[in-house]
Amino acid sequence: MTQPPVHTLSVDLPQGGYPIWIGTGILGQLGPRLGELASATSAVVIADAQVAELFASQVEESLRQWVPCVHRLVFPPGEESKSVRQAERLWQQLLDLGTDRRAVVVALGGGVTGDLAGFVAATFARGIRLVQVPTTLLAQVDSSVGGKVGINLPGAKNIVGAFWQPLAVLIDTAVLDSLPANQYRAGLAEVVKYGVILDADFFAYVEQNTQALGQRRPEVLQTIIARSCQLKAQVVAQDERETSGLRAVLNYGHTFAHALESAGQYSRWLHGEAVSLGMNCAALLARRLGRVDQAFCLRQGRLLEELELPVRLPPGLDHQRLLELMHHDKKAQAGRLRFVLPRRLGQVELVEGVPSQEVLAALAEAEQFPPQA
Ligand SMILES: NC(=O)c1ccc[n+]([C@@H]2O[C@H](COP(=O)([O-])OP(=O)(O)OC[C@H]3O[C@@H](n4cnc5c(N)ncnc54)[C@H](O)[C@@H]3O)[C@@H](O)[C@H]2O)c1
Ligand SMILES: [Zn+2]
Incomplete structure (x- = not known):
């Protein structure tokens, strides 16, 4: 055989x-x-x-x-x-x-x-x-x-x-x-993350294969899994124990996601769903800070939506509370807000000392998609 x-x-x-x-x-x-x-x-x-x-x-x-x-x-x-x-x-x-x-x-x-x-x-x-x-x-x-x-x-x-x-x-x-559909989609959020943080071509590949991904086609799954593992392994090899800060890029969207997960008692969203929302928030924050344009936010959000992941924050969340949770995130240093923010597709940077009012404004913007120009 x-x-x-x-x-x-x-x-x-x-x-x-x-x-x-x-x-x-x-x-x-x-x-x-x-x-x-x-x-x-x-x-x-x-x-x-x-x-x-x-x-x-x-x-x-x-x-x-x-x-x-x-x-x-x-x-x-x-x-x-x-x-x-x-x-x-x-x-x-x-x-x-x-x-x-x-x-x-x-x-x-x-x-x-x-x-x-x-x-x-x-x-x-x-x-x-x-x-x-x-x-x-x-x-x-x-x-x-x-x-x-x-x-x-x-x-x-x-x-x-x-x-x-x-x-x-x-x-x-x-x-x-x-695997249940929601668990499967939650995994795809991390796949999109790798494209945004490290590999624009990979992001485009995912865009071109959303249908095949919906059908869980083996050859496409093998490709996205292999590339994701490769990208993560490269980051880990350079910063195995999270000492140089390089490994932090893997936390793109996660400062927002962790606050959302905590506010939702870890039951409202699966981790990957929270990451999808968090990446949209991070993109909007980056736009507010002049780091990316509207086209970036639209492109990332559309891909997440095509993969049936949430991008729009539900109304009625307590944004002040989310901000407090972000201040207490393990990865916040001395209470100063740090975010992994995109510069362009395939490149992110760690940004320190982001003003609270910008974070609150990004959360408010994230209740709508497509975002207002
Ligand atoms: N160590 C790390 O670097 C790292 C990174 C990310 C997340 N995590 C951790 O991963 C955990 C979440 O993992 P998860 O989302 O895989 O959850 P999980 O392990 O709880 O699996 C989700 C559910 O799917 C079921 N399941 C698993 N495989 C299945 C299959 N093939 N078919 C049908 N059902 C199946 C499981 O029984 C479980 O009920 C969190 O605790 C998180 O902290 C760790
Ligand atoms: Zn994650």
């Missing part, structure tokens, strides 16, 4: 890189591919209950071609599982299984699984190897690349964590077939 083709990217880091394998229908290649890369005594698949039901058997069967001993640990789906309680449960279960430092954790699932299982791998026995098998579009284009893993404390997202690079990442676009 011929195997579906695999596109391999490599993430280069000072301490050694790792491959990202991308293809359609390639879940079954996981075990044999890992076998060419490393040896291990056992593999522990960690997944939420929903994803375990869909894909764990296939992944485990493949892993058995690599290691004799394959286990499965399951936790309840949802952001609430990124908790100390679930991490403790998983540590204990790893201990009960007799997991040693030659074992490998396989994080099979969305960003919640990647972050939780990754954090457990980073900390158990002072760190065991991790393989990421992302199954949401968000995880495939964003959270599985870059090495950030972690859990939440009540009221503080991602506050406990580590940088823990995987041994490999395997991305199978076929798993996206079962």
Whole structure:
């Protein structure tokens, strides 16, 4: 039987890189591919209950071609599982299984699984190897690349964590077939983000393929996922631990998005939906500051709309409250507002000390689309 083709990217880091394998229908290649890369005594698949039901058997069967001993640990789906309680449960279960430092954790699932299982791998026995098998579009284009893993404390997202690079990442676009439409679209917001911050040609490619993206066509998915991973990997390679400020460009639209998510109790919008709204706010703010023109705001907004993502802020939001939330964002320095703002398609800059009244004015403008000239 011929195997579906695999596109391999490599993430280069000072301490050694790792491959990202991308293809359609390639879940079954996981075990044999890992076998060419490393040896291990056992593999522990960690997944939420929903994803375990869909894909764990296939992944485990493949892993058995690599290691004799394959286990499965399951936790309840949802952001609430990124908790100390679930991490403790998983540590204990790893201990009960007799997991040693030659074992490998396989994080099979969305960003919640990647972050939780990754954090457990980073900390158990002072760190065991991790393989990421992302199954949401968000995880495939964003959270599985870059090495950030972690859990939440009540009221503080991602506050406990580590940088823990995987041994490999395997991305199978076929798993996206079962992903709910809103989750799928939310992932596309991050794809648009990469185009705006780093690659105008990629932005144009997404514009030209909105229909194919709506149909989740494998070849287009492979292209956008590969390019997104490549762009994120390049940024991460230059600023692995977020020290130089370079990695901040990835936060385009996110200062607004985080405030919206928080104001919406993390239930009103999915992260990607908030990012879509946030990118529109950031574009309008940049226009107010004379950094981009109306055409930029229109082009970005139209693409988001074509992808069925929200761009217009609903009326009745408390803008003053949003502003306060932005002042308290982890990424604000000493309460000074900083934004990643576009200069042109494919280029953004970190802008410090943006006046509050400009932010409020941008929020007001964002209630309309197309924006007034
Ligand atoms: N580490 C990073 O760099 C980074 C970056 C961005 C986001 N994140 C984190 O990612 C998390 C969000 O990730 P997410 O959006 O993937 O959410 P998620 O992991 O909760 O997945 C969303 C839902 O989709 C289900 N699901 C997953 N794959 C499926 C599939 N193929 N078919 C059907 N259902 C499927 C899951 O069971 C879950 O219910 C947040 O906690 C965020 O903080 C981390
Ligand atoms: Zn994001």
